[in-house]
Amino acid sequence: MSLPMNSSPKRNDRPIIGILAQEATNPKPNQTSHMFANHVKFLESGGARVVPIKIHQTVEEYKRLFNSINGVYFPGGRLSCTSSAYARSAKIFYDLAIEANKKGDYFPVWGTCLGLNMLSILTCGEDFFSGTNTFGVLLPLTFTEDAKDSRLYSGFPDEIIKDLTNEPLSQHNHRWSLPLSSFNSNEKLKKFYKVLNTNTDGEVEFVSTVEAYDYPIYAVQWHPEKNAFEWSKPAIAHCPSAVKTSFLMAEFFVGEARKNFHKFESEEEEQKALIYNYSPIYTGPVCGFEQTYFFC
Numbered sequence: 001m002s003l004p005m006n007s008s009p010k011r012n013d014r015p016i017i018g019i020l021a022q023e024a025t026n027p028k029p030n031q032t033s034h035m036f037a038n039h040v041k042f043l044e045s046g047g048a049r050v051v052p053i054k055i056h057q058t059v060e061e062y063k064r065l066f067n068s069i070n071g072v073y074f075p076g077g078r079l080s081c082t083s084s085a086y087a088r089s090a091k092i093f094y095d096l097a098i099e100a101n102k103k104g105d106y107f108p109v110w111g112t113c114l115g116l117n118m119l120s121i122l123t124c125g126e127d128f129f130s131g132t133n134t135f136g137v138l139l140p141l142t143f144t145e146d147a148k149d150s151r152l153y154s155g156f157p158d159e160i161i162k163d164l165t166n167e168p169l170s171q172h173n174h175r176w177s178l179p180l181s182s183f184n185s186n187e188k189l190k191k192f193y194k195v196l197n198t199n200t201d202g203e204v205e206f207v208s209t210v211e212a213y214d215y216p217i218y219a220v221q222w223h224p225e226k227n228a229f230e231w232s233k234p235a236i237a238h239c240p241s242a243v244k245t246s247f248l249m250a251e252f253f254v255g256e257a258r259k260n261f262h263k264f265e266s267e268e269e270e271q272k273a274l275i276y277n278y279s280p281i282y283t284g285p286v287c288g289f290e291q292t293y294f295f296c
Contacts, residue, residue, distance in 0.1 A: 010259075010261070011258050011259070012070060012257070012258045012259070012260060012261055013047075013258065014049070015047070015048045015049070015257035015258050015260070016048065016049045016050070016051055016068070016069045016070055016257075016270070016274075017048045017049075017050055017051070017069060017070060017071040017072065017073055017254070017257050018050075018051045018052070018053045018065060018069045018073065019035055019040065019043070019050055019051070019072075019073045019075060020053045020055075020072070020086055020089050020090060020093070021033040021035045021052050021053060021054050021086075021295055022034065022035070022055065022075075022077045022079055022084070022085070022086040023055060023079070023084060023085050023086065024294070025078075029296075030296040031294040031295075031296065032295070032296055033054060033055050033085075033294070033296075034292050034293060034294050035052055035292070035293045036075065036291070036292055036293075037280040037289070037291035037292060037293060038226055038229040038289065038290070038291075039073060039075045039112070039225055040280075040293070041225075041228070041229045042224070042225035042228075042229065042249075042250050043250060043253070043254060045228065045246070045247055045250045046247070046249075046250030046251045046252075046254030046255075047254050048070075048071075048254040049274055049275070050274070050275040051065070051068075051069055051274055052278070052293065052295060053065065053072070053089055053093070054295050055085035055086065055088075055089055056085055057089075059092060062089065062092045062096070063096065065273070066096045066097075066100075066107075066262070067262050068263060068264040068270070068273070069262055070107075070257040070260035070261075070262055071107065071108040071109065071110070071253065071254075071257035071260060072093045072097065072107075073109075073111075073112075073115075073253075074090050074109070074110065074111040074112065074114070074115030074118050074219075075112055075113075075114070076112050076114045076115060076173070076223065077113075077114045078114070079114060081114070081117050081118050081127065082121070082127075086114075086118075087118065090118045090119075091122060093109070094109065094118075094122045097109050097215075097217070098215065101215050101216070105260070106216060106256075106260050107216070107260050107262075108217070108218070108253060108256035108257055108259075108260070109215075109216070109218070110217075110218050110219065111217075111218070111220070112219070112220055112223060112224075112225065113174050113220070113221060113223060115219055116178070116207075116219035116220060116221050117129055117178070119210075119217065119219045120178055120193075120210075120219075123188060123189060123192050123193070124186055124188035124189050124192075126186070128178055128182035128183070128186065128189075129176040129177060129178055130176065130177065130179055130182070130204065131176060131177075132174070132175070132177040132201045132203075132204050132206060133201040133203075134172040134174055134175070134177060134199070135172075135173060135174065136172075136173055136233065136234075136235045137168075137171075137172050137235055138168035138170065138171055138172070138235050138236075138237055139168050139170050139172055139199050139222075140165055140166060140167055140168050140169065140170070141164045141169075141170050141197040141198075141209070141222075142165070142198045142199060142200075142208075143161065143164075143165055143196065144194075144195050144196055144197065144198065146194040146195060146196055147196040147197065147209075150194070150196050150211055151211060151216075151252075152209070152211050152218055152249075152252055153196065155248065155251070155252060156248055159241075160241055160245060160248065163241035164241070164245060167237075167241070168237070169227075169237045169241060169245065170197075170199070170208070170222035170223075170224075170237075171222055171223045171226050171235055171237065172199065172221065172222050172223070173223060173235075174221060177199075177201075177204065177207070178207040178221070179204050179205065179206050179207075180195070180198055180206060180207055183195065183207050191213075192212055192213065192214075192215075193210040193212055193217075194210065194211060195207050195209070195210055196208075196209040196210060196211060197209035197220075199221070199222075206221065207221065208220065208221045208222055209221070216256050216259075218253065218256075220249075223236075224245055224246050224249040225246060225249075225250075226246075227242040227245060227246040228243045228246045228247070229246075229290065230288075230289065231284070232284040232285070232288045232289070232290060233288050275293070278293050278294075278295070279293075280292060281293075
């Protein structure tokens with residue numbers, strides 16, 4: 001199948017994107033799940049508003065929210081891709097997105113780090129990830145031939161592509177990666193995604209960026225959302241090209257969300273759902289992320 005990418009002349013200039021929350025590592029009363037604020041800021045920098053997708057909601061509640069938002073974002077974290085509440089939420093929204101897109105309802109999905117792991121498992125039903133020495137490192141990106149005609153990189157200036165290729169600007173903070181050899185040996189993954197970037201830890205070449213052929217689904221193993229908003233860890237690039245990359249990535253995905261026209265049933269319901277109802281807490285000295293939202 002092939003969906004009509006960018007076919008609608010209409011545009012939604014008030015896009016709202018849902019970000020998956022995840023269970024807290026050390027839960028406290030009224031703090032059983034959380035979301036790092038850099039993901040919120042990342043999407044806001046591209047011109048979107050954000051709704052937190054809380055864990056442990058019913059399928060009907062998730063369906064109602066799906067029909068109210070214009071895209072979904074799977075952030076990184078250290079959780080199981082099979083047994084966590086995060087994984088349950090991700091599967092429900094992934095299935096809803098696939099179903100909607102098949103019907104011509106353009107609904108984009110983005111995954112970062114763990115989000116790429118999650119999307120690959122949801123697509124092929126298997127976990128091919130293996131350990132790599134890629135925790136807290138900056139790497140240049142290797143661009144594949146498929147990147148040249150990709151949707152994701154179509155609006156990137158040549159000088160930014162050059163800098164991403166030649167300079168260590170992509171922050172990697174993962175211990176598990178999808179080896180390119182494993183990707184190429186799996187027909188479901190090869191048929192669904194094109195690989196736009198790869199990296200290597202010196203021994204294993206792994207997949208860094210993908211986009212689906214026939215769906216508006218995208219994933220990165222690295223962290224473009226950190227360049228402009230995180231300062232507590234050393235392995236984050238803050239140079240102009242790195243910061244511009246953050247905004248270009250955000251602008252692209254928000255642009256995809258502008259093609260969706262879901263909306264809340266009322267302005268009151270919309271206002272109650274938005275992230276503005278919650279206050280982030282300064283957590284930089286504790287966990288290395290400057291600000292975190294907590295939910296009960």
